[in-house]
Amino acid sequence: MDGQLIAFTGIAAGLVAMPGADFTVVVRNALVSRRAGIACALGIAAALLVHTALAVAGVAAVLTAVPPLFRALQLLGGAYVLYLGLRTLQSVRGRREPGAEDPPVVSGAGALRQGFVTNALNPKATVTFLSLLPQxxxxxxxxxxxxxxxALIVVALALIWFPALALLVDRLGRWLRRPRTARAIEAVTGTALTVLGLGLVLEPLLAWA
Incomplete structure (x- = not known):
């Protein structure tokens, strides 16, 4: 592996592991079950494959050249992350009711979809890779x-990091899934997703204003 590939791998690893909506949604699903966490992680990796493919094809240049299109996609992605955050907070409130201590059930397909959509609707990822890859x-x-x-290095890093994160959360599951601890973590992840979603929604709205 040449020096440039080593440098790129380091930078890409930092971008992939950076806490954000992807990180939070994997933790949220891994708290439900190992299967949901892994499925969500695979969904994110699949979306990153789409982003890198678009960057290679040069489609990201269109997003950069047409700001309204970029902002519309950003608004859509932010709305989805905001929806996940509010739904998580609503789940926390519901579990405070007597007899509502069981964790929510998330299918593997549902977790996979959440991971894919959360990452795929973030146009910044495509633009980031478009600007990074040519260097x-x-x-x-x-x-x-x-x-x-x-592009394959980026996807490989995602396939290592996000499943590892899901397995780590699941490994700590006995403690993390205690009713009080689970509610606290879900409240934190729900708040984080809500704040991230609001930021993504407000940015294009303020740009249009």
Missing amino acids: FVPAGSPAMPRTLVL
């Missing part, structure tokens, strides 16, 4: 093969 293509070398390798 690690050596001058004079074919761009397509190199960018495909870089």
Whole structure:
């Protein structure tokens, strides 16, 4: 592996592991079950594959060149993250009622969809990869093969990090799933998703204002 690939892997690992909506939604699902956490992680990795493919194809350049389209997609993604946050907070309130201590049931398909949609509706990811990938293509070398390798590195990192995060949360599950602890963590993750969603929604709205 050459020096540029090593440097790219380090930067991409930091971007993938950075706490945000993806991190929070994986933790939220892993608290329900290991299966839901892993499925959510795979959904995020699949969405990252879409983002990197779009970046390689140059579609992200269109988002950059057409600000209204970028903001519309950002608004849509923010609304979905906000919805997840509010639904989580509502679940916390519901579980305070007598006899409502059982954790919510999330199917593998539902968790996979949550992970995919949360990441896929974030246009910033595509633009980030579009701006990052060309920096690690050596001058004079074919761009397509190199960018495909870089894209696969990103997806591979996601396939390592997010399932590992889900397994870690599940490993600590006996403590994390105690009713009081689970409510506290769900309240934190719900609040985090709500704040992230509000930020994503307000940014394009303020830009349009």
